[in-house]
Amino acid sequence: MRQIEPYVLEALPSAPPGAPPNCVPRLVEHDRLQWWADAADDPATLLEDFLTRHDLPVRDLTRPGAHPAHPAPGTVCGAAVFVSAAAGARMAGAPIGPASPAPAVPDLVAVVYRHHDHPTRPTPPGRPHPSTPGWQLGPWTESWTPRQHADAVRQARHAIAAGDIYQVNLVGHGSAAYTGNPLPALRRLTRLPGARYGGILTGTDWAIGCASPETLIEVTGGAIHTRPIKGTRPATGPGRRELLESAKERAEHIMIVDLERNDLARIAHTGTVRVDQLYTIRRWSDLWQAESTISATPAAGHGLADLLRAVCPGGSVTGAPKLAALTRIAALEPVGRGASMGGLGWIGPDRLDLGLTIRTAAADPDRIHVWAGGGITWGSDPAAEVAEAAAKTRPVRAALAGQPRR
Template sequence: MAVFHEAPWSDPAQVLSALGERPWTIGFLTGGAEPGWSYVAADPAAVCTLAPEDSEDPIAALAALLGPTVDPDPAGPPFQGGVAGLLGYELGDRFEPIGLPRHDGWPDLACARYDALLAFDHAQARVLAIGRGATEAEAAVRAATARSWLDLPPRPAQPPGCELQADSPEAYEAAVAETVERIAAGEIFQANLARRWRGRLAPDARPIDLMIRLAATSPAPFAAYLRLPDRAIVSNSPERFLKVERQDGGLVAETQPIKGTAPRGATPAEDEALAAGLSASVKDRAENLMIVDLMRNDLARVCTPGAVRTPELFRLASFANVHHLVSTVTGRLAAGRTAGDLLRAAFPPGSITGAPKVQAMKVIAGLEGGRGPFFGSLVWLGCDGGLDSSVLIRTAAFVHDADGWRVEARAGAGIVADSRPASERAETETKIAAVAAALQN
């Protein structure tokens, strides 16, 4: 059962900052042109972490953590409590065994069940404190706990003080050139090849400081934060991976892959020209269409035959430092299929692997090594069977060691037959720019 307490508006990023140092605090911060709901949760009722050597089926583990699905409150937000957390990129190795290398001790899965959370309605400038429990009294206590988080003082802003250092540009360009050769040989059609940046936070800085800065300077529709006991993820993602919601007695799925990128212009005229050039780009549209076809195939594995549609192709979406092309694929899940089945069919996201997916993942593993949290997903699975999830791009991952917090960030580019190594390298620099700027003093 659920209890809802309405409260006056508070900035979700500031509320998140007050909780940001607690292990298992999570936040989903929507921003940009059409913000919807943001969520902040902490102090979970149960957690589940799967290391690479753990043999448990991840979808079964998520279902056990979530428990039985229940009907949602129709007046409530899309997420009314449930499971949330990280699906690392190499989780895909459990669905399609490839022998992917792992990265830096990151788990394949790190999720928790949240029975207390705050939901921030940007459209109506209101906050709902939500509690779930076996009884109304139990749910009311948890709603009161969530409501109390609004009274915590926000963390004072701290400059992250981190100058990211990029891996060799020559090495990245050589990897792009090799990928183009493998495309020409017919091995793959496309691969999303990423480049790495590394650094270390100033002694007094914490990962949450980057989240606060990005929310203020570069809001993104799928920004998210997860604090683990000795690790953290800060993501400023513009990309939805999978969404599942109830409609007309069934479950409807949606994915919105991004492919095609251009920088923002220094003047309105230059910006308009760059956007128009991206919209007209044969290369970028073809790159996008390859991933649309891949995602259509992934959704078709668990959707009603003939139900997969592409209602939107090549929509221009503009963010603080880039323009993107975004498409939308939808489908209705077949009877008896769940959001977990869809994750099994479609993970990891096609937009950051390539086509054909499995062979592209093999190429990427050989050139990049393990990815860990990068290009995986931060996800919530609602108590009603719904789901929403991001693609972990524009993301920084933090590990705490004896010297403090070290940080790594990655940005990728979709490599196709006519890719030019220098241009693809420049694209990674454009994509990482907002995260890199927010990490500096």
């Protein structure tokens, strides 16, 4: 069994979700929280309590702290945080679904970093990582066939016709055996164009690499923002026009915007929720995608736990109504979402910024795992949905394999 080198925060950009860029060379890991979804604890409370013990002001979103310009050695800078879709479902009071195909990866991670004048990397627990000069990725094995995926889309459409749900996101999974060190492959993934949240987080025998363009939740300057992405086409001229003109994609997108508005309203000061941008077309790698920006002012007394319970899992990867969609997801998807469809980012004294873990891969000691899917409405065509999921995962798999971008 390989040991994936732990205690690394790398490839995060100088902008969020990474640590303050001037601090990065001086950071060392100070403490770590890891939690799996089969534990009894409430993950939202667990995370808030853990960060509070390390003097991060997460009890009240309206009372942030400040990051000093010249932090003293030993002071806490912030924490890299990962929240899985299963942890989010637990926070929402919904079924967490089938088991993760990568059980080594925790469902909640918080790694607190402090400043140090002469940082040194701690000795990893267990035996050291072996020398792995070569990298080879084996063939991909899918958790469902295209036909099974299409059948799940049909079942989702039946549930919509029955009025059980209005929309649901279905996610598939693939994995491949590997030899060598997975971290360089995950670094390639983080550098895909448009990776607003590009980063790697590792632990003993696991690693997560993310190249997400989507903001799950950001709190900074006294405001909360979420930026759902819904609607995808190839990054061509006709693809952009088709996405702009698609009534189906626009209706699906607006439904999620309404869901996110309602989510933020649970923790917002009355009357402050607004849509700042609606259905803006942006490019990620070789795809066009539609994005909106929703903002709100937090109400006094709401902390990190309340925020996570309100927004997790993200509406763009669940559906509406959220609880009913999560119940349907748990019944239709063959394996758990693992590291995907959750949140990854940074929580510091002055800001919180978590990206939605789409375009995400996870490595366990033996295999690389990826996930991709899309939103299903009554107007969805099963074959088109299967093709869309394949298009979304293609650049991720190519980056992991070391194939040049086209």
